[in-house]
Structure formats: structure tokens, C-alpha cells
Amino acid sequence: MSDGASRFEEFPVDAVHVGLTLFVLAVLFLYSPLFVQPPGGTFTVLEVVVLFLLYAMILVGLNLQFGHAGLVNFGPVAFFAVGGYTAAMLTANEPFRAVGLGYPWPVGLLAAILVAAALGVLLGISTLRLRDDFLAIVTLAVAEIIHGLLETQSDITGGSLGLNNVPRPIAGTTTAGDGAVLVSTIIVFGALALLFYGVFRRLSASPYGRVLRAIRADEQVTETLGKRVFRYKLAVFVYGAAVAGLAGALLVFYNGAAAPGFFTINVTVIVWIGMLIGGAGSDRGVLGGLAIIMSFQLFTRFLNDQIPFVTQDQFASIRLVLIGLLLMVIVKYRPEGIWGDADELGVES
């Protein structure tokens, strides 16, 4: 590892402490009469920041799974969606046309984590003993099917319209308008994202993380050393699933609604590409990668208005073509990403 990379990795701040402190402050801020009103033109950017923080939570789990333990989870959006819809269906008050049980939001939040984790256990048990790439098939398939079910089973999930009337706990603490809600949301989600980043980083820096990297390098040797490889893999898989489920619940509580459009395969693609750009296994690098790819998306969104003769549909397709090309180029020419370690990942660049 080069000097620059190692300094980048070992910047002397403990994210767990900072995250916790920030979270306490954020909650105090929420229940105080104070608020911050952002300038009007920044809403689009702030909305992307909210999404970035939620995707970052998914990504820290995914990076533990793939970057450290080598598990090819190609359906993080499945857990994100299951968490989101569990929370929405439990808490929605008489949604337009779907199941809405009207429980208070903490119930929905907790259930979202549990259901997403349960799905993780189910998928993990059935696939983690098989070849690496089988996990990719199953997770990708699950994500597609869950998305399909969400769109079509309209009596249960509200179909393509989704569910509305989901409680918005953060919006409920202020009357100062959408801008103030956005800022409060960013502060709370930022604190949570930082906290999860810190927890997962501690996990990967501890002896536990060393076992994960050993599994990635060679499962048989690790098993021979008396480590129960399957249990480690299952645990890591379920941790990631639970955090993604929580992120999904946060998203619907932020929006006050759940819809299939929030939970498409594009979430998986963005999170994965962010991880690969930044360098899988580099805890900070992956977040940098995510920031790069999401800035690209934000930038191209503004660009669409500037280019004549291209319909919106074509433009969306072209953007996905570019993202696909980017993925291919990274995989081929720089598999360790920008901040990753080629030796540790076992790739040649």
C-alpha cells in the first residue's frame, strides 16, 4: 500500500464516536425550535445528498460483504426494497390502495430491519455454501422478482403507484417547510451513515475483519485454521441486509411514500459502480467512488436540458450505456479502483 493511500485510510478520527455525537446533536436539533433554511436553488442537490447518505449505508454493508469477505451480493436493492415496503405497509394510514396497518413509525423501522435480515438469512443459507457466482445469480434474481411483485401485486403493495400516507417523523418536527426538512434529514441520515461507517470499519479493522479477508483470499485455508467460514459469511451477509433494510425504511419515512421506482436495479448498479470506482475493500475509497458516480448522475441530469434532438427516454438510455461502459472499463483496466489495493483484492491491473 502506498503512503498516500495509507494516510487516507488512517485519518485519525473515530467515526463511531463522531457519528454517535452527531446523532445525539441531530436529535436535539430536530426537537429544538431551530431550523436551517437552504437557498432555493439547492434543493435538487440536497435531495441527491439524502440519497447519497442512504446509498452510503447500503454501501458500507456491501463493502464488508464484497470488499472484505468476497461475497458477490448483486441484489442489495432487494433488502433496501423489503425494508422500505415493510416499514411503509406497517405504518401507512389508509393508503390509496394497499395494505396499511397504521402502526407508529418505530415499529415500522424495527420491523424493516428484522424482515430484511430474515431475507438475508434465507438467501444466505441457501447460497453461501455454493460457488461465489451463485450468490450473484440468486441475489440479482431476488431483486428483480421483488421489484416485479411490488409493481404488480397492487392490492398489497399499491402497484406502480406504491403506498402513500406513510408517516414522516422528521418532517413532523418542523413547520418551516421542505428546505428545513431536507437539512434536518441530511443531518440525521449523515449521523447514521457515519455511525454505520464507523461500526463496519471497526469490524473490518478488527481480527474479525482479518478472518473475512482470509476467507476472501482462500476459503479452504481459513476453514483449515478452524474458522467457521460459512458462519462468518452468513453473519456478514445478514449485517449488510439489515443495514440496507434500515436504509429502505429511512427512505420511505423521508418521502412519506413508497413506490417501485425508488427500488430499481439502478440502485444496485450505482452502489456497485461506486464501490468499484473507489476500490472495493477500501472503506473510505468506496464512499469517494459513490460520491463520484452520483455527482456524474447529478451533472448529467442538468445536461439533458442542454442537448437538443435527444428525447428524455433516449437520454436515460444513453446515461445507462455510459454507466455500463464505465463498469466495463473499470473491471478491465483498473479492477482495484482508485483507492483500492490490488494485492489484497487479488486482482491484476
Add this chain to the structure above:
Amino acid sequence: MEIPLAQEVIFGLVIGSYIALGAIGFTLVYGLVNMINFAHGEFITIGAFVGYFAVAEIGLPLPVAVLVALGGTAVVGWGIARITFEPMNDAGAVPLLLMSIGLGLVLRNGIRAIAGPDRRNIRTDVATYRFDDLGFFVTSQQLLIIGLTLVSVLVLHLFLSRTMLGIAMRATADNEDLALVSGIDTRRVRNAVWLAASGLAGVAGVMLGTAQAASPTVGFGQLLLIITAAILGGAGSPYGAVAGSYILGVAVTVSVPFLQRLEETLALNLELTALNSTMAFVILIVVLLVRPGGLVSAEVRTS
């Protein structure tokens, strides 16, 4: 209306045929190139568009269009694989898989950007043969797809068992290093695999274009069924893939009336078309839990 079982089985065989043409190629690539090709559905889409072009724009009859799609998609698929997968053949399963996901995104959305999201039906004359006393009918289209699949399987079998290249292919699938030191040009084998896999996908594409429509996602929509069939049959085994495809096709169609009855009993309003693919997934999970090697017990465990 109650549909007779014989009719359900025919529908199942038709669906099984589409899946089989895709699954053979998918499983050959899995066995020989050692990768899961998530872009395989896009080869089917390419076939559908080549077929559409041949029939609607040039005015070729359908059988000729099938041949054009077979050849055209074979060459295009092989060319794409030469550029993308072949240079990183030694990188391992996961990078190849990521590559195929990127390629799938590029092809699917590239086709969408050029051709638009419309569905283009390949119009052909369809004759219907009724067997009213037996309670079913078949169309010439259905006979063509089943016949094409059977011919493809037969040709594949003869190729794998009677030609040197086919035997080399089986040897490479079994143990690539051993094949290499025995003097087999594994690169040539991989070329043949890509040609065969994309050619068969092209045929599936044309037939899907006549039965449904050529659209940018027609192949991607089949991918899950194809993967399930390939794993059900035993990943890497072409014969297993064919058997798995027909089992899956018949199981999915025959289960629809059962699901309908279940729906009535539970008084739910479920969307059955979506449940079809969900059924396929349930089958996939059960297979992975009970018999991950599939019908032929392929070696898929990590150690």
C-alpha cells in the same frame, strides 16, 4: 374457462423451447468460459431485432430469417465476446460476471436508445391445427419453435459426440488445464462456444419476436428463466439444460390453474403473470437448497 391439461402441456413445451435455446448457450458458456453471462439475454434481443429486420424490412420468409438471425447473432455475439470477455479470460469468475453486467447494460440501453422502447411484432402467417376431440390446438408457429429446438439439440448432440471440436469442447469443460496440455487449442474451443451460444440465442430471439415482439428487454425478460433452467439441469451440462428448460416450462404453465384456484380460495387479487417468474425463482431456491448440482449433479460447491 378451464383449459385442458393437454393444451397446458403444449404451451409449456413452447415456453420450454424458448428457454432451452437460451439455456443451452448460457450453460455452454458457463461450463467452458467459466463465467455467468448476465448479457446472454441481450444476445436473444439482438436475434429478435435481426429477425425483425430480415422479415419486416427485407421481406424474407420466416425460415430464412431464422437462418439469418442464427448466423448474424452468432457472429455479433462472438465479436462482442472477443472484445470484452476473451482478453480477461484468466481474471476469474467474478470480474467476468461484472463485465457481463456492464455489457448487458450497454447493449440493452444501447438498443433502446437506437430503436426506442416500442415493441415490434414480427408478422408471419400462422396456421392453427385444431384437435377438438382431444381438446387442444397447435399453431404452425408453435410447431416451428418446438421443431427448431429439437433439431438444435440433435445437431448439438452430434456435434459434441461426433466431431473433434465437440470432443475437444467436452474435454475443455471437464478440465481446461488438462485439455490445454493435451494439445487442445482452448481458445478455438471458446470461439466455437461463443458462436454456438449466441447463434442459438439468436434463434430464440426470432421466435420470441414472432410470438411476442422484438423489444429492448425481450431477452432480459427471459434471463431469469434461462438461468433457473440451466441450474435446474446442472450448470454446465447442455443436456441437463434442455431437460431443465422443458421441466420448468411445463411446471410454470401447469401451475397457473393451480395458482388461479389458490387465488379464488384465498380471495386475493394476484397478478399471475408476475407470479410465473416468481414460481421460477422459488424453484431455483429449492433446487439450490436440495440439489445445487441440478439433475446431473454438477460440481458447484465451493470446495
